[in-house]
Amino acid sequence: MTTHAPRFWRCIPQRYSLIGTHCTSCNESFFPPRNICPNCRRGAQLEECKFKGTGTVITYTTIHNATEDFDRLTPYHLAIIELDEGPRITGQIVSAPDGVKIGMRVRPVFRILGKEGERGIIYYGTKFAPIEETCCD
Amino acid sequence: MRPVSIIGVGCTKFGERWDASLRDMVAEAGIMAIEDACVTGEEIDALYVGNMSGGRFVEQEHIGALISDYAGLSRLHIPSTRVEAACASGGLALRQAVLAVASGYQDVVIAAGVEKMTDVSSGTAADALASAADREWECFFGATFPALYAMMARLHMRRFGTTHEQMAMVAVKNHHHACFNPIAQYHMEVTVDDVENSPMVADPLHVLDCSPISDGAAAVILAPTEMAGRLSDTPVRIAASSQASDTLALHDRRDLTTLDATVHAARAAFSQAGIEPKQVDVAEVHDCFTIGEILAIEDLGFFEKGQGGIATEEGLTALGSSLSVNTSGGLKACGHPVGATGIKQAYEIVLQLRGEAGRRQLEEAEIGLTHNVGGSGGTAIVHILSR
Numbered sequence: 306m307t308t309h310a311p312r313f314w315r316c317i318p319q320r321y322s323l324i325g326t327h328c329t330s331c332n333e334s335f336f337p338p339r340n341i342c343p344n345c346r347r348g349a350q351l352e353e354c355k356f357k358g359t360g361t362v363i364t365y366t367t368i369h370n371a372t373e374d375f376d377r378l379t380p381y382h383l384a385i386i387e388l389d390e391g392p393r394i395t396g397q398i399v400s401a402p403d404g405v406k407i408g409m410r411v412r413p414v415f416r417i418l419g420k421e422g423e424r425g426i427i428y429y430g431t432k433f434a435p436i437e438e439t440c441c442d
Numbered sequence: 443m444r445p446v447s448i449i450g451v452g453c454t455k456f457g458e459r460w461d462a463s464l465r466d467m468v469a470e471a472g473i474m475a476i477e478d479a480c481v482t483g484e485e486i487d488a489l490y491v492g493n494m495s496g497g498r499f500v501e502q503e504h505i506g507a508l509i510s511d512y513a514g515l516s517r518l519h520i521p522s523t524r525v526e527a528a529c530a531s532g533g534l535a536l537r538q539a540v541l542a543v544a545s546g547y548q549d550v551v552i553a554a555g556v557e558k559m560t561d562v563s564s565g566t567a568a569d570a571l572a573s574a575a576d577r578e579w580e581c582f583f584g585a586t587f588p589a590l591y592a593m594m595a596r597l598h599m600r601r602f603g604t605t606h607e608q609m610a611m612v613a614v615k616n617h618h619h620a621c622f623n624p625i626a627q628y629h630m631e632v633t634v635d636d637v638e639n640s641p642m643v644a645d646p647l648h649v650l651d652c653s654p655i656s657d658g659a660a661a662v663i664l665a666p667t668e669m670a671g672r673l674s675d676t677p678v679r680i681a682a683s684s685q686a687s688d689t690l691a692l693h694d695r696r697d698l699t700t701l702d703a704t705v706h707a708a709r710a711a712f713s714q715a716g717i718e719p720k721q722v723d724v725a726e727v728h729d730c731f732t733i734g735e736i737l738a739i740e741d742l743g744f745f746e747k748g749q750g751g752i753a754t755e756e757g758l759t760a761l762g763s764s765l766s767v768n769t770s771g772g773l774k775a776c777g778h779p780v781g782a783t784g785i786k787q788a789y790e791i792v793l794q795l796r797g798e799a800g801r802r803q804l805e806e807a808e809i810g811l812t813h814n815v816g817g818s819g820g821t822a823i824v825h826i827l828s829r
Contacts, residue, residue, distance in 0.1 A: 316578065337579055364600075364698055366592035367645040368584065372572060373565040375584045383589050383644075385693045393693040395580045407600055418583065430583070 310426055320430040323413060325392060327354040336392040358413030358431065360388040365398065365405045374419050386411055386433055400434040410436040443544045447670035447677040448827070450479025450663035453789045456777030457627040459657035464500050464558035465512040467659035471782075472513045472554055475661040479674060483515055486663075487548035489522040492535035492555035493781035496524075498570035500558050509554065528574035529730060531555060532784025533685075533814030533823030536662065540683040540825075543664050550673075555786070556659035557779035567655050571780070574817040576691040588652055588731065590692045590818040592644035595733035598699045599646065602748030604736065606646045608755050610637035612732035613650050613774055615760055620771025622761075622802035625786075627656055627777030637732075651732040656777035660785035662792070676796045681809070682714035682826040692818045701815065703822035704741035711811070711824040712743065719743035722765060722826070723807040724794050726787035728815040729772040735759075738813055739767060742824070761802060769794060769802050784814035784823060795829045 316337070318324045325336035329350040333342070336356060342349030365384035368375070375381070382398040382405045398405050399414065411433040418430045452474025454467045462470070468491065476483075491509045496502045510522035525535040532555030539553035559567050572581045575590060598604045613632055620626035637650040670677035686706035689695055696702055712719060719742060727742065729735035736750035744765055745753045753759060759767035770776040770790040773783055791810035793799040807829075814823045 364593040364597040366589045366596060366647075367642075368586060368589050369642045369644065370588070370649075371584065371586055372569045372581075374569075375586075376565075378584065381584060383584055383593070385593055385698065395585055395691065395693050396583050407596070428582075432583075 323356040323358050326351045334390045356388050360386040362409040397432045399432050412436050445667035446543045446680045447667045448662050449665045449674035450475040451789045451792045453660040455625050456656050456658035458560050468556040469512045471659040471661040475663050479663040485550045489552045490535040490538045492525050492531035494531045495570045527821040528816035529780045530814045530816030530821045531781040537683050551664045554661040555782040557781040558657050559655045589644040591731040592647045604751035608751035609732040610634045611754050612735045613637050616768050616772040616774040620775035626771040628775045653730045653773040653778035656779040658779035658782045660782045660789050678792045678795050679828050681828045682711040684710035684824050690820045701741050701819035707822040707824040708742045715826040722811045724766045725811040727813040729774045787812035791827045
């Protein structure tokens with residue numbers, strides 16, 4: 306994968322800050338941002354919204370065999386996460402020594418996602434880490 | 443709209459075809475189909491070719507003109523169109539050809555499919571295939587194609603109690619079927635243990651849960667049913683052709699254990715054909731991963747949601763049962779040259795309905811179905827064929 310600079314730069318708001326859209330007509334939120342609401346289409350009232358980034362693991366896998374860009378990371382966890390505001394996104398789960406579970410609560414962490422060789426641009430973005438259970442005893 | 447029939451079919455050997463180029467293979471399949479149909483170049487009105495990624499796999503675009511040129515049709519100047527819907531490109535080429543003939547706009551039309559995947563490294567091939575998913579919002583974060591199906595598999599196991607052993611049985615069955623198919627990539631039986639002990643790709647999917655990287659081409663020739671009897675002794679009628687779309691990214695789907703595009707395409711197809719799923723004798727379904735076949739046999743309406751794993755375990759989809767699934771060996775063992783797959787599925791069903799399927803021939807096959815999926819379910823194409 307070669308993601309050239311303009312393509313990466315124009316997505317920086319979403320990649321760095323999990324900024325999406327919310328349709329006030331149907332009350333559904335979207336990530337990444339959509340210019341057209343699939344529920345309301347032309348009747349949509351879309352506004353920008355920033356997601357907290359906390360959410361729940363819906364399903365996951367551990368990747369042992371990746372494309373060349375991610376080969377050095379294997380094995381790594383990939384999950385579909387439902388954000389608390391509703392939309393679902395695909396992302397890596399890191400800092401999970403005990404593994405990933407369906408239903409696990411996660412929070413966003415800002416990480417390097419890839420780099421284009423030694424001199425190319427470095428891509429930053431969101432990965433997810435387990436939210437530590439509060440200890441009560 | 444007028445009824446359409448298949449009057450000729452051809453398919454190359456699938457596999458690692460280091461001896462053959464993209465243009466060699468599509469010409470080979472095309473000539474087989476033309477000879478099978480006994481038509482001449484002058485009778486052909488148009489050509490549609492399914493190809494997912496000539497640009498990535500052989501650095502060649504403009505596949506439509508290339509195919510017509512190397513099929514020897516350049517001097518006739520017939521229109522040739524390349525069609526793309528990722529792994530469903532072949533199925534979509536067939537559907538475009540069906541629409542062209544059904545509408546009355548064209549009479550004799552070739553639908554072909556081709557992919558040449560082994561000219562590049564497996565890493566480049568995997569990345570080219572990943573462009574069938576959402577490059578910006580899935581692959582960018584490290585998703586691979588097996589990973590997307592693995593996440594569907596994980597949830598299917600959790601919700602319905604499907605086991606990895608049941609998935610492995612899809613591979614065991616399809617490898618067994620492929621042993622009887624001369625064009626198949628693999629003529630090798632595998633056991634459940636072989637699948638479970640093969641290296642992990644994306645948990646719970648192992649290498650032997652995945653379809654291979656393949657080269658191959660296939661072609662079918664269509665004509666209006668009213669002309670078909672004159673052009674072929676054994677025409678096969680296209681009773682339905684349907685297509686449906688869904689979100690590009692898996693995470694945006696209504697349900698991660700159902701391919702809604704398949705559900706919608708299947709409903710439309712059964713309604714067009716005026717039949718029930720239980721009337722289908724033989725089906726070629728999109729088993730790009732073993733879980734893919736389990737999802738397909740549920741979403742097409744053959745089994746209730748959640749019962750696909752058990753149905754496979756009980757042998758209800760094996761060769762010779764009331765519904766034989768993937769008698770060719772499927773994508774899993776016959777091979778998956780992505781653009782060719784949708785056409786190869788129709789080729790297999792035509793052989794079964796004509797009684798020409800050799801050692802894998804079913805008794806009394808009257809109605810067959812093909813199911814071709816693009817990406818993780820963004821496109822689904824269903825065709826129903828009948829004698």
